Amino acid sequence: MEEEVKSLNFIEHIIEEDLSQGYSQEELRFRFPPEPNGYLHIGHASSICLNFGLGLKYNAPVNLRFDDTNPAKEEKEYVEAIKRDVEWLGYRWDSERYASDYFQQLYDWAVELIKMGKAYVDSQTSEEIAEQKGTPTEPGEESPYRSRSVEENLRLFEGMKNGEFEEGAHVLRAKIDMKSSNMLMRDPIMYRVLHKAHHRTNTDWCIYPMYDWTHGESDYIEQVSHSLCTLEFLPHRELYDWFLDQLVSEKKLRPKQREFARRNLSHTVVSKRKLLQLVESGVVSGWDDPRMPTISGLRRRGYTPESIRNFADTIGIAKRDNVVDVSLLEFHVREHLNKIAPRVMGVLNPLKVVITNYEEGKEEWLDAENNPEDDSAGNRKVPFSRELYIEQEDFREEANRKFFRLKLGGEVRLKNGYIIKAESCTKDEDGNVTEVQCTYDPKSKSGSGTEESLRKVKGTLHWVSIPHAIEAEVRLYDRLFTDATPDGYKDKDFMEFVNPASLNKVTGYLEPSLKNAKIGDRFQFQRLGYFNVDLDSTDEKMVFNRTVTLRDTWAKIEQKN
RNA sequence: UGGCCUAUGGUGUAAUUGGUAACACAGCUGAUUUUGGUUCAGUCGUUCAAGGUUCGAGUCCUUGUAGGCCAACCA
Numbered sequence: 001m002e003e004e005v006k007s008l009n010f011i012e013h014i015i016e017e018d019l020s021q022g023y024s025q026e027e028l029r030f031r032f033p034p035e036p037n038g039y040l041h042i043g044h045a046s047s048i049c050l051n052f053g054l055g056l057k058y059n060a061p062v063n064l065r066f067d068d069t070n071p072a073k074e075e076k077e078y079v080e081a082i083k084r085d086v087e088w089l090g091y092r093w094d095s096e097r098y099a100s101d102y103f104q105q106l107y108d109w110a111v112e113l114i115k116m117g118k119a120y121v122d123s124q125t126s127e128e129i130a131e132q133k134g135t136p137t138e139p140g141e142e143s144p145y146r147s148r149s150v151e152e153n154l155r156l157f158e159g160m161k162n163g164e165f166e167e168g169a170h171v172l173r174a175k176i177d178m179k180s181s182n183m184l185m186r187d188p189i190m191y192r193v194l195h196k197a198h199h200r201t202n203t204d205w206c207i208y209p210m211y212d213w214t215h216g217e218s219d220y221i222e223q224v225s226h227s228l229c230t231l232e233f234l235p236h237r238e239l240y241d242w243f244l245d246q247l248v249s250e251k252k253l254r255p256k257q258r259e260f261a262r263r264n265l266s267h268t269v270v271s272k273r274k275l276l277q278l279v280e281s282g283v284v285s286g287w288d289d290p291r292m293p294t295i296s297g298l299r300r301r302g303y304t305p306e307s308i309r310n311f312a313d314t315i316g317i318a319k320r321d322n323v324v325d326v327s328l329l330e331f332h333v334r335e336h337l338n339k340i341a342p343r344v345m346g347v348l349n350p351l352k353v354v355i356t357n358y359e360e361g362k363e364e365w366l367d368a369e370n371n372p373e374d375d376s377a378g379n380r381k382v383p384f385s386r387e388l389y390i391e392q393e394d395f396r397e398e399a400n401r402k403f404f405r406l407k408l409g410g411e412v413r414l415k416n417g418y419i420i421k422a423e424s425c426t427k428d429e430d431g432n433v434t435e436v437q438c439t440y441d442p443k444s445k446s447g448s449g450t451e452e453s454l455r456k457v458k459g460t461l462h463w464v465s466i467p468h469a470i471e472a473e474v475r476l477y478d479r480l481f482t483d484a485t486p487d488g489y490k491d492k493d494f495m496e497f498v499n500p501a502s503l504n505k506v507t508g509y510l511e512p513s514l515k516n517a518k519i520g521d522r523f524q525f526q527r528l529g530y531f532n533v534d535l536d537s538t539d540e541k542m543v544f545n546r547t548v549t550l551r552d553t554w555a556k557i558e559q560k561n
Numbered sequence: 562u563g564g565c566c567u568a569u570g571g572u573g574u575a576a577u578u579g580g581u582a583a584c585a586c587a588g589c590u591g592a593u594u595u596u597g598g599u600u601c602a603g604u605c606g607u608u609c610a611a612g613g614u615u616c617g618a619g620u621c622c623u624u625g626u627a628g629g630c631c632a633a634c635c636a
Contacts, residue, residue, distance in 0.1 A: 007575050007584085035636050070635060126634050135632050137563045171634055181564040183632055192634035211636050234566065235631050261567085261629095314585060316574045320567050321629060328573070328586050338599065373599070404597065413595050446595065453595095460595045527596045554597040556588095 009317045011050070011228060014258060015058070023225065027253055028060035031224045032086070032093070033215070035067045036078035036199075038272040039287045039294045040085045042308070042329075046263045049312035051228060052091040061094030063222055068100045069214050071198040079199070081287075085295040090305045099214050100200045102221055106209045107161065109217065109247055110172060110190060114153045118246060119190060120146055121156040122173050129171075132178070133186055139179040140186045146175065160193050163206045167193045174213075176242060184239045188212055216240040219255035220248065227255050230262040231319065263315055264323045266484040268293040269494055274487060283498055284480070290534070290545050291480045291502050301477070302522055302532035302547030304340075307332040323485060330548050333530065337547065341524040342370045342377060345415065345462040346510035348474055348528065350389035352435045352466070355420060357442075358386040363465070367447055368416040382511050383468040384417050389509050390463045395436055397425065402557065404459035406436070412459040415526060419444040419457055462526045464509050472542035474508035475534065508544065515542075522547070 008016065019025065030051045034040065040048075055062035064086060068074050086093065113119040122129060122145045134140035148156075160170055172191040180186055190213040195206050219227045227240075240257045248254050269275065270293055278284050278292070287294050290301035298308065311332040315324050345368075364384045371377035394405040394412075406412045411421045420438040428434050443452035479499055486497040510525075517523070522532045529549035537543040 007577095009574085013578095033636095037636080067636065073635075129634080130632075133632055135563090138632095139563095140632090168634070181631095183564090186632090189634055194634080208634095210634075215636085231566070232630060233636090235564085259566090263573090266572085314573075318567095318574065322573065325572050325587075331586060334598090343596080343598095369595095372594095372596085415595060417595095419595095457595085459597085462596070524596085524598085527598070529598095550596075550598050552597075557597080 010319065011054070011226070011258060011260060011317060012057075015054070015226060018225075025058060025060070027223075027225055028054075028058045029063070029094075029222065029224050030054050030060060030226060030228070031063040031065045031097075031219065031222060033065045033067045033218075033229075034082050035070070035073070036075065036082060037070070037073040038078060038275070039081055039296055041270045041275065041295065042265055042268075042293045042298065043262055043270045044085075045089065045295060045308050046312045046315070046317070047228070047230075048086055048089055048091060049309055050260070050317055052086075052089075052093075053313070054226075055094075060225075062091070063095050063097050063224070064093035065097040065218060065222065066099065067211070067215065067218075068098055068198070068200065069208050069211060071194060071196040071208065074199055076199045081296065085299075088295065088299060088305055089308060097218070097222060098200060099209075099218050100198060102214070102218055103201060103205055103209070105221065106214060106217060107207075110209075110213070111154065111157065113174065113190075113246060114157060114172075115150060116246070117150060118175050119153070119172055120148050120175055121153050121160070121170050122146075122187075122189075123156075123170050126168065129189075133183065134178070136181075136183060142178050143173070143187065146187070157191075160191065160207050161205070163195070165193055167195055169193060172207075174239075174243070176239075182235055182238050184212065184235050185242070188239060212236055212239050213243060216243050216255065216257070217247070219257075220244060220252070223253050224255045225253060227257045229257060229259055231259045232262075233257070234259045259319070260317045261319050261321060263312075264321075264485075265293060265329065266323050266325045267479040267481050267486070268326070269481070269487050271487070274494060277495070278480075278498075281495070283495075290475070291477055300535065300545070302337075302530060302545055303333050304336050304522075307336040310336070325484075326479065333548050334551070337522060337524065337530040339373050340371075341522045341530055343368075343372070343524045343526050344511055344514055345382065345464055346472075346474075346508050346514070346525045346528070346531075347389040347391055347462070347464050347469075348476075348506050348508045348525075349392045350509055351392040351395055351433065353388045353390050353420070353463070354435060354437050355386050355388070355418075355440045356423070356437050357439045360386055362386065363468070366416050366445070380513050382416060382513065383465045384414075385465040385467055387466040388414070388463045389466055389469065390436075390461050392433075394459075394461050395422070395425075395433065397433070405461060406438075406459065411457045412461055413444075413446075413457050414463050415460050416446050417463070418442070418446075419452070419455065462528070464511055466509070468512050469509035470512055470515055470542070472508050472510055472514070472544055474506050474531070474544045474546065476504040476506060476546045478502045478504070510542075517542070524550075 032051045132141045171189045173187045176185045178186045191207045288296035365381035368382045399407045418440040420440045425436045443450045481497045482499045483497040486494040530547040531544045534543040534545045
């Protein structure tokens with residue numbers, strides 16, 4: 001066996017470097033740290049695959065840590081949704097942690113910082129503080145409260161904790177450098193007063209630590225070796241390190257933050273605000289609408305965890321801006337579904353075909369292969385009768401020889417069935433074909449081994465027997481946005497690019513074997529695409545989603561003309 | 562007017578750390594095919610620019626250009 005040499009991404013290079021410079025493999029530990037204020041999306045999937053993938057590669061534990069320091073935005077519902085999504089992707093965390101587990105420790109450390117003269121209580125308004133902060137090009141000025149005594153700071157900070165003050169009355173700030181070229185180092189806020197119940201600590205606390213004061217210290221508590229985040233946190237690294245400098249013990253591992261560029265997917269948006277806007281404006285039906293780039297949306301759409309993991313693996317991780325084309329994601333679902341999805345037949349745009357020389361009232365149950373890609377998939381029976389549906393696009397009265405499908409006087413193979421010939425057709429007053437009359441060759445039955453059955457005809461069509469067909473709602477999805485980068489324009493709102501035709505509900509006529517399909521089951525409707533049973537499906541009315549179409553070279557040929 | 566990050570085919574990512582620019586997708590040809598699917602074979606096309614160091618530069622240096630990030634009591 002030839003070993004495939006897998007190249008390393010820059011994060012793995014860093015880890016390999018650390019390993020060769022004295023880190024032991026046992027010290028490696030990672031974490032995935034979502035804030036439970038929304039649903040996970042395809043961008044998070046990349047981060048999840050990165051962190052958990054590293055865990056698998058180095059046999060290192062990975063924590064799932066909820067960054068729950070802002071009770072105004074966070075809810076238990078999101079915690080549950082996030083856990084479900086990470087599990088669905090196929091990963092197991094070593095331990096489930098919450099930044100809120102560390103509130104007491106963080107408070108104690110903050111007191112230490114005050115005692116060291118490295119933190120102070122500021123009693124200005126947020127406007128005043130913002131004013132003094134300066135701009136990226138101008139230095140800030142120091143707060144008049146910056147030189148409060150340790151005793152007063154201690155007393156005020158305790159008062160904050162004990163609920164003696166209104167929101168906004170005081171904040172705790174780190175005393176660093178108001179002239180730093182890094183805005184984050186200009187005496188960043190560590191704590192604010194928030195009289196809000198937290199989804200886990202309830203009303204135990206009325207002061208809450210800020211992200212910067214929480215994240216690195218949480219990494220330190222959990223002894224995370226490599227704390228990976230997106231590039232916009234790069235300026236935070238200096239502060240991350242400064243906070244760690246104040247309390248790291250030499251005997252313990254010191255976490256390091258490293259940053260990678262978030263992955264952008266074309267034809268969609270991923271910011272929580274924009275996703276929420278799509279939900280609230282009714283453009284989509286909810287966070288798990290199959291058109292949404294959320295993990296729950298992709299799951300409902302019929303994507304497999306494997307396909308998402310392979311996608312994440314293929315696009316890799318780097319530091320430059322990027323927009324990954326959705327077609328790559330689609331490639332990965334097709335690749336996986338091609339291997340696992342049973343083939344069935346269903347007609348979405350029906351045109352009636354009558355086999356005039358087929359006995360009325362007769363039915364035959366034909367053998368059909370479940371999956372040519374999987375020898376163990378076996379066979380099933382599909383009913384054949386005198387009256388069938390084929391797709392409207394599969395018949396033309398006349399066409400050139402590039403058109404392999406049914407035309408008057410022409411022959412075509414009905415998949416798993418007989419070779420038929422179109423003899424005539426009837427039309428309505430508008431000239432639309434409403435029925436095609438065909439004859440069949442009784443000796444051409446698929447698999448019968450006769451000379452006639454072995455005849456080569458250019459086209460093969462899927463079909464369904466009208467009296468046996470089951471009706472179902474089929475939801476056909478297109479891209480949610482008509483532009484590759486809907487939120488990439490300064491002068492245009494992303495909502496302007498919403499694709500008005502992103503959802504098309506049709507009635508499908510499906511082979512009867514589908515009657516037993518369960519919610520979530522995935523199929524290939526032959527020649528049409530991959531579909532799964534939607535959770536709106538009931539015993540009375542089945543509902544299918546089209547996950548993705550098949551590759552369609554015919555459509556490309558058509559487009560050129 | 563500041564600081565920091567990034568620049569490799571249409572897209573995404575590599576390049577044994579200075580030694581033949583490659584992989585996947587997309588595109589295009591063709592073969593196979595009872596799915597215009599799959600599979601197979603082939604093909605197209607790349608180091609932001611200008612200097613410099615070097616036997617040799619995608620990689621190092623300088624300058625420039627372009628894009629991004631940084632002024633929430635958000636994360």
